Amino acid sequence: xxxxxxxxxxxxxxxxxxxxxxxxxxxxxxxxxxxxxxxxxxxxxxxxxxxxxxxxxxxxxxxxxxxxxxxxxxxxxxxxxxxxxxxxxxxxxxxxxxxxxxxxxxxxxxxxxxxxxxxxxxxxxxxxxxxxxxxxxxxxxxxxxxxxxxxxxxxxxxxxxxxxxxxxxxxxxxxxxxxxxxxxxxxxxxxxxxxxxxxxxxxxxxxxxxxxxxxxxxxxxxxxxxxxxxxxxxxxxxxxxxxxxxxxxxxxxxxxxxxxxxxxxxxxxxxxxxxxxxxxxxxxxxxxxxxxxxxxxxxxxxxxxxxxxxxxxxxxxxxxxxxxxxxxxxxxxxxxxxxxxxxxxxxxxxxxxxxxxxxxxxxxxxxxxxxxxxxxxxxxxxxxxxxxxxxxxxxxxxxxx
Amino acid sequence: xxxxxxxxxxxxxxxxxxxxxxxxxxxxxxxxxxxxxxxxxxxxxxxxxxxxxxxxxxxxxxxxxxxxxxxxxxxxxxxxxxxxxxxxxxxxxxxxxxxxxxxxxxxxxxxxxxxxxxxxxxxxxxxxxxxxxxxxxxxxxxxxxxxxxxxxxxxxxxxxxxxxxxxxxxxxxxxxxxxxxxxxxxxxxxxxxxxxxxxxxxxxxxxxxxxxxxxxxxxxxxxxxxxxxxxxxxxxxxxxxxxxxxxxxxxxxxxxxxxxxxxxxxxxxxx
Numbered sequence: 001x002x003x004x005x006x007x008x009x010x011x012x013x014x015x016x017x018x019x020x021x022x023x024x025x026x027x028x029x030x031x032x033x034x035x036x037x038x039x040x041x042x043x044x045x046x047x048x049x050x051x052x053x054x055x056x057x058x059x060x061x062x063x064x065x066x067x068x069x070x071x072x073x074x075x076x077x078x079x080x081x082x083x084x085x086x087x088x089x090x091x092x093x094x095x096x097x098x099x100x101x102x103x104x105x106x107x108x109x110x111x112x113x114x115x116x117x118x119x120x121x122x123x124x125x126x127x128x129x130x131x132x133x134x135x136x137x138x139x140x141x142x143x144x145x146x147x148x149x150x151x152x153x154x155x156x157x158x159x160x161x162x163x164x165x166x167x168x169x170x171x172x173x174x175x176x177x178x179x180x181x182x183x184x185x186x187x188x189x190x191x192x193x194x195x196x197x198x199x200x201x202x203x204x205x206x207x208x209x210x211x212x213x214x215x216x217x218x219x220x221x222x223x224x225x226x227x228x229x230x231x232x233x234x235x236x237x238x239x240x241x242x243x244x245x246x247x248x249x250x251x252x253x254x255x256x257x258x259x260x261x262x263x264x265x266x267x268x269x270x271x272x273x274x275x276x277x278x279x280x281x282x283x284x285x286x287x288x289x290x291x292x293x294x295x296x297x298x299x300x301x302x303x304x305x306x307x308x309x310x311x312x313x314x315x316x317x318x319x320x321x322x323x324x325x326x327x328x329x330x331x332x333x334x335x336x337x338x339x340x341x342x343x344x345x346x347x348x349x350x351x352x353x354x355x356x357x358x359x360x361x362x363x364x365x366x367x368x369x370x371x372x373x374x375x376x377x378x379x380x381x382x383x384x385x386x387x388x389x390x391x392x393x394x395x396x397x398x399x400x401x
Numbered sequence: 402x403x404x405x406x407x408x409x410x411x412x413x414x415x416x417x418x419x420x421x422x423x424x425x426x427x428x429x430x431x432x433x434x435x436x437x438x439x440x441x442x443x444x445x446x447x448x449x450x451x452x453x454x455x456x457x458x459x460x461x462x463x464x465x466x467x468x469x470x471x472x473x474x475x476x477x478x479x480x481x482x483x484x485x486x487x488x489x490x491x492x493x494x495x496x497x498x499x500x501x502x503x504x505x506x507x508x509x510x511x512x513x514x515x516x517x518x519x520x521x522x523x524x525x526x527x528x529x530x531x532x533x534x535x536x537x538x539x540x541x542x543x544x545x546x547x548x549x550x551x552x553x554x555x556x557x558x559x560x561x562x563x564x565x566x567x568x569x570x571x572x573x574x575x576x577x578x579x580x581x582x583x584x585x586x587x588x589x590x591x592x593x594x595x596x597x598x599x600x601x602x603x604x605x606x607x608x609x610x611x612x613x614x615x616x617x618x619x620x621x622x623x624x625x626x627x628x629x630x631x632x633x634x635x636x637x638x639x640x641x642x643x644x645x646x647x648x649x650x651x652x653x654x655x656x657x658x659x660x661x662x663x664x665x666x667x668x669x670x671x672x
Contacts, residue, residue, distance in 0.1 A: 023538065031539055032536065033507055033534050033535060033536070033539055034536060035465040035533050035534055035536070035557070035559070036533075036537075036556075036558060036559040036561075036562060036570075036581065037465075037559040037560070037561055037581060037584055037585075039536050039538075039559075039561075039562070039566075040559075040561040040562065040563065041561070178471055178475070179461065179462070179475070184462060185462075188462045188463070188464050191464045192464060192466070192467070195465065195584060195585055195586055196584055196586070198561065198584065285511060286508045286511055287506070287508045287511060287534065288462060288508060289462070290464075290534070295508070297508070297512070300483040300485070300509075300512070301460075301484065301509045301511075301512030301513075302460065302461040302478060303461045303462050303508070
């Protein structure tokens with residue numbers, strides 16, 4: 001049984017964030033739009049995931065790894081001084097305190113464990129901000145797997161420290177020079193590479209994107225954020241469930257994992273996108289990297305470059321389940337620009353002693369804005385996932401502040 | 402198996418007729434809009450004895466293409482190529498005497514919707530369509546409207562495709578079956594992969610639809626070998642590397658003639 005619902009006990013909304021419908025569909029989104037050469041590999045991943053997820057042994061092993069290696073459960077931290085200033089009760093789910101410094105480790109440990117179960121000895125991954133790459137390199141080292149991480153050249157410059165970390169962990173980092181030399185190009189390159197190595201390598205997708213079963217599987221591996229937060233919130237706060245749940249959205253994995261813990265409650269869900277990467281807000285229907293979702297495109301149907309100071313948010317689309325949640329009205333998607341995010345990062349540092357990743361700072365910036373405008377009612381409770389810590393961004397911030 | 406007489410459209414009729422006459426099929430590829438006057442390449446292809454011509458509509462994020470076609474796509478897009486402009490160019494090219502087959506990623510099909518997209522292909526004189534990221538289980542949305550517009554959607558088969566699925570692909574495919582010779586992306590390769598013969602044999606077991614082998618076929622020797630297993634070949638990166646290196650229509654015709662001759666010689670062998 002779930003913990004106690006909020007005071008009004010309204011009927012739960014339509015069943016959402018369960019298993020996708022046939023052919024990996026969330027509403028009209030999702031699917032497996034992969035080259036034929038990858039279809040069998042996707043099917044094998046789906047079958048392995050279904051079996052593993054139904055296997056208490058697998059789940060126990062994963063839970064153990066998350067506890068002893070990744071540092072779960074992460075705390076729920078009341079942001080006391082900031083809450084007082086904003087007039088709302090803000091709680092931070094501290095994914096920044098995980099080993100490797102972001103929520104990415106939750107999914108990667110799950111997939112790396114799955115890969116070993118499938119007999120794969122190698123992980124391939126794409127990365128933008130470097131956090132997923134670092135998490136993949138970490139899990140590979142932990143489980144004795146090889147790791148190859150594809151990263152856009154531009155992101156490698158912006159996140160040089162993470163490149164070094166990955167290499168130190170023993171991963172091969174492959175620069176991607178195509179297109180905008182950022183996350184979307186790294187993703188394309190990882191898919192192209194996967195076609196040739198499906199028998200030996202598991203493609204460890206870093207967000208709730210990609211062909212079925214990835215959006216579903218990654219959300220399930222990230223569900224630990226929402227499930228933990230819900231139990232912690234129920235223990236901490238009389239209302240049991242927060243009034244508002246907020247998370248930043250690039251592809252949308254930390255948001256999906258967070259939302260999954262609250263989809264059956266009355267909590268209002270908010271996904272915060274970067275202004276220059278607002279797939280849910282400004283994207284149109286399309287197919288990219290194996291799934292049908294909302295993507296930024298020009299008038300000719302070419303995928304356009306996303307722009308954000310947060311490398312993890314400049315993916316030009318969102319995961320298919322977010323597109324579906326948007327259509328259902330179950331989650332609202334809003335945008336925040338670079339400057340507002342930087343301001344929020346500084347404010348959190350100075351009021352709570354926490355330097356957030358610039359991705360998470362977007363979510364916080366919206367909370368600050370919405371509290372100021374009254375959109376978040378005075379005294380209401382807000383749960384915000386702090387998806388990662390700001391260490392990787394300090395050099396960016398140093399140049400701007 | 403589908404009744405070939407009922408199922409066959411113009412592309413399939415054309416390819417079947419040539420195949421049944423004992424000819425090895427040659428389908429060269431060009432990225433639409435890659436150079437000024439790119440449609441001259443189509444005439445060179447036809448003059449060199451192409452049996453069908455594949456025209457790629459460039460996409461910003463080609464997940465199944467190797468470096469050469471990626472570069473060609475980027476070059477074309479940088480020149481302002483778009484679906485609309487390329488189809489307008491094709492419409493202005495006149496009858497080449499061989500069917501035109503467009504290939505592109507599904508995002509460009511969805512952009513205006515499958516119905517409008519196929520109608521535009523049809524108006525431009527295009528009879529066939531290849532969508533590498535639209536596998537058979539997702540293809541229903543496109544195949545029916547394509548058929549209504551007289552466009553034959555050719556599906557891809559891969560060395561990793563299980564046999565039951567291969568039968569489904571062969572049954573749903575129109576025009577021909579495109580057998581991907583290797584687990585990899587498009588691009589020139591030193592030799593024909595062993596997986597090519599194995600896959601071709603498995604496709605043969607489930608259909609008599611024309612069967613073209615593609616991915617990596619870049620020399621007369623490889624074309625000849627491919628012809629031993631399939632009805633013909635698709636040659637993309639080997640053509641586009643030459644185009645990117647500055648080859649003109651005459652150079653391309655000369656190159657394709659070597660493939661044509663290899664295929665013809667192979668046909669002369671006792672089978």
